[in-house]
Amino acid sequence: MENDEAKALYKALSLFRKNIKQPVKDGENPYFESSYVTLEGVIKTVDEAMNGTGLSFVQEVATINGLPSVRTTLTHEDGGTMTTEWLSLLPGGKATPQDIGSLITYAKRYQLAVWVYQATLTMTATKLAKTIIRCRIAVNSK
Template identity: 50%
Template sequence: MNRSDKVNEIFKALTKFRENVKQPVKDKKNPFFKSDYVTLEGVQKSIDEALKDTGLSYSQIVSDSEKGTSVSTIITHESGQFIETGKLTLPPTKNDAQGNGSAITYARRYQLSGAFGISSDIDDDGDKASRPAKSNYGNTRAKKQYSNNAVDAKKKLFDGFVVLISKKLNSDVQTVKSQIVEQAEKKPEWSNGDSNVKAMIMLNIAEAMKKQVSTNK
């Protein structure tokens, strides 16, 4: 994380921001994961309303790399002090305008939510779905984003890819799974502990492997 030499004024302003902020209503449905969340516009609206009279502002920088689309967020203060987050890099589900646009929107929403402490996804209390290892960001319950249905849907899609790849490679399923996990863990964005990011990485690797073996056949 980059920051100005002094941060006393921006920290005071962020404290005032936290006193002003009202968490947005989760009024958008994700039909695939059967969960509620806040849109990027909803997150921005909540932040913009709480920024009044704090001297704070923000901007987001989007960049591309071979690994996907990256977004970083810069919070600035009228004093000249600033804080810049690290980059969140996401591979698009499809390498086209729609896929890249979705990855950018997703990354911007999560960057803003994390930087300003906005709850943009429903908290299912921890819980009934598979329990992930505790992330570097602390509170696992607050980070939990999948319901039982979401986990089942993700697992079914991933397992389907693995079975197809295994058949085409004449390999066992467990070996293919191990190869995918090994490739996924080499991605820099894997270390951020976000289950959504990890799921997207593994699914994209599995899909890419399926396409590759299909082409080779």
């Protein structure tokens, strides 16, 4: 990334941080008797905060080493970009299409929420995110 592109990107990120609001918990989980922010809620909050900043994002989905994976790229209209690492999650059970779809939605929601520094994670999700990070570090260091 060129120096001018980086400056424009960081200036836009600063404006974005001023604009961002805490997302509304718009989903209910009857199993855990809790509420949470849906993927749509996270995207809505991020989109609203990006208005007028020149920022946008895209989330790619792929199969990496046989696992459903997501990565997020933030772009600025002047050319600067930032991209996350691939986030891969292990499916449980039989790995039905429903299971894979749920994993992809979950990965998109948490990757985007964590990346924009929002306090949308429950304690359980925070522990999961830390476990995923530890696993990635362990796998990458071998």
